[in-house]
Amino acid sequence: MPKRIVSSLQGIGHRTLEGIWRLGRATRFFLLVLMKSATSLRRFGLVIRELYYVGVLSLIIIVVSGLFVGMVLGLQGYETLQKYGSETAVGTLVALSLVRELGPVVAALLFASRAGSAITAEIGLMKATEQLTAMGMMAVDPVARVVAPRFWAGVISMPLLAAIFSVMGVFGGYLVAVIFIGVDEGSFWSQMQSNVDFRIDILNGFIKSCFFGVAVTAIAVFEGYDSPPTAEGVSGATTRTVVTSSLAILGLDFILTAFMFRGL
Amino acid sequence: MTTDTLVEISDLNFSYDTRAILNGINMTMKRGQLIAIMGGSGSGKTTLLKLIGGAVVPSSGYVKVSGQVIHELDRDALFEMRRKMGMLFQFGALFTDLSVFDNVAFQMREHTNLPESMIRDLVLMKLHAVGLRGAYHLMPAELSGGMARRVALARSIALDPMLMMFDEPFTGLDPISLSVIGSLIRRLTDTLGMTSIIVTHDVQESLSIVDYVYFIADGVIAAHGTPDEVRQSVAPFVHQFVHGEVDGPVPFHYPARAYSQDLSLENTVA
Numbered sequence: 001m002p003k004r005i006v007s008s009l010q011g012i013g014h015r016t017l018e019g020i021w022r023l024g025r026a027t028r029f030f031l032l033v034l035m036k037s038a039t040s041l042r043r044f045g046l047v048i049r050e051l052y053y054v055g056v057l058s059l060i061i062i063v064v065s066g067l068f069v070g071m072v073l074g075l076q077g078y079e080t081l082q083k084y085g086s087e088t089a090v091g092t093l094v095a096l097s098l099v100r101e102l103g104p105v106v107a108a109l110l111f112a113s114r115a116g117s118a119i120t121a122e123i124g125l126m127k128a129t130e131q132l133t134a135m136g137m138m139a140v141d142p143v144a145r146v147v148a149p150r151f152w153a154g155v156i157s158m159p160l161l162a163a164i165f166s167v168m169g170v171f172g173g174y175l176v177a178v179i180f181i182g183v184d185e186g187s188f189w190s191q192m193q194s195n196v197d198f199r200i201d202i203l204n205g206f207i208k209s210c211f212f213g214v215a216v217t218a219i220a221v222f223e224g225y226d227s228p229p230t231a232e233g234v235s236g237a238t239t240r241t242v243v244t245s246s247l248a249i250l251g252l253d254f255i256l257t258a259f260m261f262r263g264l
Numbered sequence: 265m266t267t268d269t270l271v272e273i274s275d276l277n278f279s280y281d282t283r284a285i286l287n288g289i290n291m292t293m294k295r296g297q298l299i300a301i302m303g304g305s306g307s308g309k310t311t312l313l314k315l316i317g318g319a320v321v322p323s324s325g326y327v328k329v330s331g332q333v334i335h336e337l338d339r340d341a342l343f344e345m346r347r348k349m350g351m352l353f354q355f356g357a358l359f360t361d362l363s364v365f366d367n368v369a370f371q372m373r374e375h376t377n378l379p380e381s382m383i384r385d386l387v388l389m390k391l392h393a394v395g396l397r398g399a400y401h402l403m404p405a406e407l408s409g410g411m412a413r414r415v416a417l418a419r420s421i422a423l424d425p426m427l428m429m430f431d432e433p434f435t436g437l438d439p440i441s442l443s444v445i446g447s448l449i450r451r452l453t454d455t456l457g458m459t460s461i462i463v464t465h466d467v468q469e470s471l472s473i474v475d476y477v478y479f480i481a482d483g484v485i486a487a488h489g490t491p492d493e494v495r496q497s498v499a500p501f502v503h504q505f506v507h508g509e510v511d512g513p514v515p516f517h518y519p520a521r522a523y524s525q526d527l528s529l530e531n532t533v534a
Contacts, residue, residue, distance in 0.1 A: 126360070134357035137317055139346040140374050 026222045033151050033221065036144040046149040047156070054115045054150065054217075055157030059164070061110050066098075066165035069106060070172025073097055078177055087183055091192035094173030095166075099196060099205045100261075103166035105253050108212035111158055112245040116220035119150050120241040123224025124234035132225075147221045154220065158213025159206055166205070204260045211252055216245040270295045270427060270459045271316065276325035278311055285311050287483035289325070293476075295426075298453045298460045300470040302505065303480035309463040312480070313429045316461070317349060318342045329427060347375055350420035350458075354432040356412040358404040364391070364415050365400040371422045390418040394448060410441025414448065421452060427459050428452075434466040442466070446473050467506050471495065479505060481513075 040047050077093040123146065126132050132142040170192075177183040196202065220241045227237030271293040278286040285308040293299050303309050314320045316327050318334045327334045329345060337345060358367050368387045372378055378386070391397045394414040404412060413433065420428065430449060434442050450473040453460040464470050471477070471491040479487040479494075479502055487494070487502045494502060504512035520526065 122361075129355065129360070130353045130357040131359055133319070134351065134353055135359075136319070137346055137349070137351045138371050138374070139343040140371070141343075145374075 022226075025226065026218075029222050029225065030218050032143055033148050033218070036141060037148045037152065039141075039144040040148040040152050046145070047152045050149045050153035051157060054119065054153045055161065058111060058114045058157070058161060061114050062107055062161045062165050063168050065106065065110055066103075066168030067172040069102055069165075070094060070098065070169030070174075071176045072172075073102075073169065074173035074176035074181075077173070078181055078183065087177075088187035089191055090173065090177045090183055091170075091188035092195040094177070095170055095192045095196050096201060098166040098169040098173075099201050101205075101253070101257075103169065104162045104205050104209040104212055105249060107162040107165040108158065108209065108216060108249045109246055111154075111161055111212075112216045112220075112249065113242050115154060115157075116216045116241045116245050117238045119154065119217065119220040120224040120227070120238045121234060123147065123150070123221060124227040124229075124237050127225065127227065128229040128231075128234060130229075143225075147225060151217050151221050154217025155210070155213045158216065159209040162205070162209035162212075200261075204256075207260075208253065208256050211256060212249050215248045215252060219245045219248060268295050269293070270330055271461075272328040273312075273316075274325055274328070276312075276315065276327060277323045278308070278315060278320065279323050284483055286315075286322075286480075289480075289483075289485060291478060291485070293459055293461065295459055296453070296457055297476060298450060298462070298474045300462045300464060300474040300477045301480060302463075302465055302467065302470070302477060303486075304465065304505075307480045308483050309480055310431055313351070313431055313461065313463055316427075316429065317346065317351060347371075347423060348426045350423075350425035350428045352413070352416055352420050352428070352430045352433055354435055355409075356404075356416035358407075358412055358416055358419070360404050362404075363400070364396070364402050364404070364407070367404070367415060368400075368419045368422055370419065375423065386422070390422055391415075393421075393452065394418045395444075408441075410437050410444065413437065413441070413445055417445070417448060417452070421456065421458075424456055425458055428461070430460065430462040430464070432464055433462060434464055434469055442469055446470070449473065467508070471506075 073094045074090060077090040078087055081087045081089055081093065123132075126142075126146065132146065135142045135145060174188065178185045178188050223237040223241045223244070227233045269292055271291070273289055273291040276286055276289040277284070289312065301309050301312060311320065315322055316329065316334065318337065321335045326336075329349075332341075332345065334342070334345070358364075359370065362370065365387055368390050369383050372383045372386060388397055388400065391400055394417050396411060396414055396418065399407070399411065399415070404415070407415060417433075428449075433445050433449065437445060446469045449460060449462065452458070462470055462474065471494065474491060476490060477488060477494050478485055481501055487497060487499050489497065494506060497503060497506070501513040503509070510516055
């Protein structure tokens with residue numbers, strides 16, 4: 001069946017080319033958004049409005065998830081650590097896991113499914129209902145007026161949400177370990193304080209969440225702007241935002257961790 | 265070009281990839297005129313509006329608006345030109361995240377430095393002109409189709425354009441809303457002294473309000489004239505279109521093989 005083999009090879013080639021084209025389009029769009037960000041920074045009110053939709057409305061899911069993740073960490077950490085008689089280190093364990101990894105990563109995954117999908121759907125629907133064309137015909141650039149403020153709102157809120165996630169997680173760990181189980185409160189906090197380094201742990205975690213913020217929001221605005229102007233097009237784009245940005249977060253996380261903690 | 269000509273279209277050709285959409289279009293539109301461009305679905309009417317607005321570039325020929333060739337303008341000059349144009353989209357294209365008031369105020373806030381108190385007065389005046397001053401606080405989702413179209417109309421005349429383009433303004437409206445929009449278009453064209461272009465296939469409503477009609481079929485101008493000339497036209501295409509006849513120069517059937525061949529009847533006969 002050489003014919004079938006040829007056609008399947010052609011299919012692979014076609015999809016590869018298509019993917020590369022898309023990547024190129026996405027990169028160009030990303031640069032375009034950066035170039036047209038002057039309006040957003042000059043009229044910061046536009047960004048603040050989006051900060052509410054992107055950031056404030058994501059707070060509940062971030063706060064509740066952070067609390068539960070921290071509580072689970074406290075419980076699991078205590079169970080393991082007490083076997084070695086070092087249950088007071090549970091504070092350190094909770095804080096380091098959250099600040100270095102779980103805070104930025106889980107918050108970014110939640111952010112992608114809560115805010116990223118909303119951004120894609122909104123921009124995609126604005127495109128499908130000709131709102132973006134109408135804006136262009138009114139001599140207002142939709143990339144500068146619609147896309148850039150949403151992009152910057154996402155970039156700004158991501159590190160803040162990750163920080164809130166970590167704080168809530170530490171509180172959750174404290175609730176379980178100290179209040180419910182009865183680990184000594186003094187050693188819980190003091191061990192955490194002496195073992196968490198500001199530069200190595202907190203700053204690196206912050207840098208991670210900044211990268212994730214840029215990646216998730218850039219994917220979300222591109223998918224929305226690039227979506228076919230139909231109902232299926234918008235729903236497909238929304239799904240792609242969540243899938244692509246989740247993979248991007250996990251991939252980026254590995255690369256960043258390798259650079260930060262192994263000095264590659 | 266005389267001074268009272270606002271839009272001049274000369275030997276305009278446009279094709280998507282290899283498919284020709286428009287083929288040698290010539291039109292002249294005077295200031296203060298209300299012009300209808302009619303034709304069947306997919307005849308390139310909306311493309312013509314996009315060409316006038318500079319959203320697409322012609323394959324050859326040109327569109328001149330107030331003496332300037334649109335596709336030769338750079339981005340800034342094109343945006344400058346678009347501030348003098350208004351466009352009403354088929355379903356209004358209101359910004360769904362802004363209230364009626366903010367929709368109408370949008371261009372004033374983007375393009376002028378007017379104080380908010382003056383913007384408020386101007387917005388209320390525009391809304392009053394379309395009869396929706398009392399609806400300024402509503403969101404687009406709370407409006408009926410006809411009301412949304414009227415708000416979009418108020419928004420498109422926000423900066424008093426010299427050229428208004430209406431893309432299928434009558435689609436999907438009940439008879440009352442339809443004549444409201446029709447008479448508003450006529451009235452605003454006269455009071456604001458603008459040139460209006462309506463792309464439509466609503467024959468009766470548009471013939472009753474416009475000054476001049478162009479028919480487009482297969483990418484060329486099939487006929488043109490004043491409404492009276494069009495009504496009395498004996499040209500087969502115009503007659504079919506104005507009277508909505510099922511078959512004629514525009515065939516009922518999509519081109520296909522012979523019917524008998526498609527149903528494999530020929531073999532049985534033989």
